[in-house]
Amino acid sequence: MELRHLRYFVALAERLNFTAAAEQVHVTQPTLSHQIKQLENELDLALFERNERRVSLTAAGMLFLPRVIEALRVLDGGTALLKASTGSLTGHLRIATSQTFNIVIVPRTVLLFRQQHEGVRVTIEELTLADMTQSLRDGDMDLAIAYQPTEDRDMEFEPLCDEELVLVTRTDHVLARRKRVRMIELHGRDMVMLPQRFKTRQIIEEAFASAGTVPNVIIESGTIPSLLTLVRETHAPTILSRHALPPDSTLKAVPLESPRPTRTTGLIYSSGRPRTPIETAFGALLRKVAASHVGL
Structure with missing residues (x-):
């Protein structure tokens, strides 16, 4: 199984049209069809039902799709992190944080981050947890550092300490x-x-x-x-x-x-959008600083 097979599968699953999916991934329709068939043969399962009028996911395809999307998200995030570690980033990073983390850990991380990426402007705001999650939903903040939300299912939480x-x-x-x-x-x-x-x-x-x-x-x-x-x-x-x-x-x-x-304190992201290289790089550095500070 190759990475391109998974990207082609997601494109077709989202479009349910071979022509539109082929255009999305910049290949010809016969190439896309051949690659999807290769993936199905390797899995020994049909992922799509095809007829003259429509394309639809099989039960196996519906089970497979969210796992593939998550795997690609993690892989793309790791790739972005590698790129960020070897080059200077530019842009604006907006951080919402608890008061506790803004005493030592966040300022220290921001200073180190700015040494690596001078082209990134950073904004830090102290907010309550409820205001943090709302700001993430509204797109006013990029990431938050706080304790785990208990009822916000549209938030992704990654524990720090x-x-x-x-x-x-x-x-x-x-x-x-x-x-x-x-x-x-x-x-x-x-x-x-x-x-x-x-x-x-x-x-x-x-x-x-x-x-x-x-x-x-x-x-x-x-x-x-x-x-x-x-x-x-x-x-x-x-x-x-x-x-x-x-x-x-x-x-x-x-x-x-x-x-x-x-x-439990950690990083909070909105699950409604992909993470940027800036957010990924900052999150990785914050983990190192937090682990050093608390002796983990």
């Missing part, structure tokens, strides 16, 4: 000296938190509920810098990803347990 959510507190807080803090120990304690609209807060609330814990949330704030300032000024801890603390932070991160709240 698991993020541990930790207790962030001042070094003079009574819990700062602990190696680990159980969730139940936060019951009734003053805390500052992200608002309920954030998926991270929802993950934390699920962990609280599992432990039977109800903290006293005194202030809610929607940005990480604001939360960290509030932790320093109010003496009330918060819960954030371990990656939310800058390298020079004076605050302490203490692991949580029983349960240990985590979230």
Whole structure:
């Protein structure tokens, strides 16, 4: 089985017309017909039903088509990545990201990416998960970096790493000296938190509920810098990803347990369009930076 056989099969499956499909793949109609026959002989299955009036897929052809489309998409993405790694790209890359990843990992990746591809202009925006997926649908963003969407079936998610959510507190807080803090120990304690609209807060609330814990949330704030300032000024801890603390932070991160709240972060793409070489190259570099940062 050769690659051209698969491309010819997809073209005919999409057009269901030998003349139109042959024009699409730039071969003659007899050549296309011969190549399709070769593929069917190799599979020992009929992929198309042919008569004088129409061409249609057989049951085998309908089963085969989505697998071939996916295989070609992966192969084309790999080819684009190889081309991107050997030459300089140009264009505009629009990235939506969570606040956590935009502290160290995304800026570091963008700087490295720009060293390799000076002709690419990069735009970074911090958005909520809901806004990210909508921006991808609308074509306002090219890719997103966040935790996994649970209900967006038109999105493709590629995991990068698991993020541990930790207790962030001042070094003079009574819990700062602990190696680990159980969730139940936060019951009734003053805390500052992200608002309920954030998926991270929802993950934390699920962990609280599992432990039977109800903290006293005194202030809610929607940005990480604001939360960290509030932790320093109010003496009330918060819960954030371990990656939310800058390298020079004076605050302490203490692991949580029983349960240990985590979230899976990854790349999110719209499944409605193919990826560009710029997106593919950036995604590959981001994986390297993220793996190095979290010690994977």
